[in-house]
Amino acid sequence: MIVINAKNISKTYNPDKVPVHALNHVNLEIKKGEFTAIVGPSGSGKSTLLNIIGGLDVPTEGTIELGGEDISKFSDNELIDFRLKHIGFVFQAYNLIPVLTAEENVEFIMLLQKQSEKDRKARTVELLTKVGLKDQMNRRPSELSGGQQQRVAVARALASKPEFILADEPTANLDSHSTATLLDMMANMNEKEGATFVFSTHDQRVIDKARRVITLEDGKIVSDEVR
Amino acid sequence: MLLLIAWRNIWRNKRRTLITLASIGFAVFFACIMQSMQLGSYERMIENAVRFYTGHIQVHEKGYWDDKTLDNSLEVTESLQTKLSGEADLSAYVPRIESFALASHGTLTKGVLVNGIDPIKETGLTDLQGKIVEGQYLSTPGDIMIGEGLSTYLKAAPGDTLVLISQGYHGANAAGKYRIVGTLKFPTQEMSAQAAYIMLSDAQYFFNMPNRATSLALLLDNSEAVPGVKADLTSKLDTAVYEVMDWKELMPELVQSIEIDYASGRIMLYVLYAIIAFGIFGTFLMMTNERQYEFGVMLSIGMKRRLMQGMLLLEIIMLAVLGVVMGIIAASPILAYFYLNPIHVGGEMAQAYEKMGMEPILPFSLAPEVFVNQAQVVLVMTILMAIYPLWIVGKLKVIKALRS
Ligand SMILES: Nc1ncnc2c1ncn2[C@@H]1O[C@H](COP(=O)(O)OP(=O)(O)OP(=O)(O)O)[C@@H](O)[C@H]1O
């Protein structure tokens, strides 16, 4: 099943002044259950692509179908709602609401989804246990290491049971040990929960774990290999 | 959860929050004290004026207030008296006759304002007895008390006899001889130079109007009861025959001067609040700007703008309410203390007060208005200032926010 279908996507920043062609006619299909890395040099358009796929930004040209729906026609409010229901996000850092504990951060997204308290509590504990942070549940982000924060962010992204999770350089701020832990955990979630991951990275060790690697250069896909 | 987030958010920067709270609190504190003094002095002025002469409410024959002649006097009937005494909040009612007469002593003559009063009831209302400077209070028919100024003008002292001439009810001739028993001091020169008091029964006889009075002044237990009693009397009495007026209608100049003074006080307060508003606005701006990235994340994961605005508004309202509560808590013991132990003024101020027949004190008020006003102003002000941060959230671009 195709969850992401990007057709002929182009993105030009500053079209009036000094145009920057961040993406050039990109076509991309992502199927359910994939574990895909988007790689490429700095400035090649990785973040731009992920933002457009996630409905955070709009392409200058082309269409995005997510789960069969064309999101380019959505209003701002509909997009927010769509993201809440169908997409999980993990950013490079500072993903969490600083005044909430790990537990509350994970629960918050389900609260936005209006899930029942019982379901929320159960799933929060389940997810935090899976990411190995059951004992740190009541800590605030500032009391967690960068790696732990990223794991909470993954738990939160999964909590809403999204169709896919987008992670823009989730390991960029982590040391090699935390990177390995986070990657193992993501791979684990991919296998056990069947969660679809699309993440961007520079890190060779992260690339090695991916099962599909898409390489971008100057806003174009130059290779797409499935391992 | 939103409430929890908002609450924790305001304590993220403790120092800034405390400074903001302190500035709101200070403004509220200062404003409470100022308004308490203002309202306290108005209450005192009204109380004085009411006590000094008018009473809280007056009942007249219909048309008397516009045309104060004896022909517009009312008959003090049994049924009228029963209706008045039936009022729960009434503490006393005082019948009076007021009219003009010529007073002469020897070769000197002067127009005087003759007041026919019930000596005991009158002093209960206006403490007339306390205004005696020489001689004694009215006690037997044939007595008259006059203002100091009048006494000087007529060269008449207690023990002397005054002759009064006037026109009575329905044009009857009026003439009588009265023995001066006392002289009185008054706050104004004008009153001192023309006031004369005789017994009500003497006045009724003199003006040839038995059992009649020009006005009935009602003193109530407290001024809050005025609207109720007025409404009740208006419905009980035949309004084709009687007019019922409260002190506001009886003393429109006083009401107006209080309003002007109050308005100028408010302008001062608004200036104070405006100054403080800048500080608060700065806090709101910082609260919003330094959290752009966080807002970006919230929008990304699916938090609606409305909800984020709700959260910010909660934070802002919590700050405002906390500040107001702090200010009120700080001000109330002080106000309560000065309410119970008013500040005594000294020196020239005291003399000026006494001249006006007022106690030389600075009274404070504990009226709920004092506090409610501040809460209202601060809330309205903060909500107005909240518009900008809310607008920022409303048009925030996710991508831009995430790059900040
Ligand atoms: N808001 C923007 N305005 C103008 N140009 C932009 C903007 N965002 C990105 N760009 C440009 O678009 C191109 C692609 O940027 P993008 O952030 O997608 O690259 P990236 O592959 O994520 O790089 P990195 O690995 O450094 O994160 C770059 O040349 C960048 O300078």
Ligand SMILES: [Mg+2]
């Ligand atoms: Mg990037």
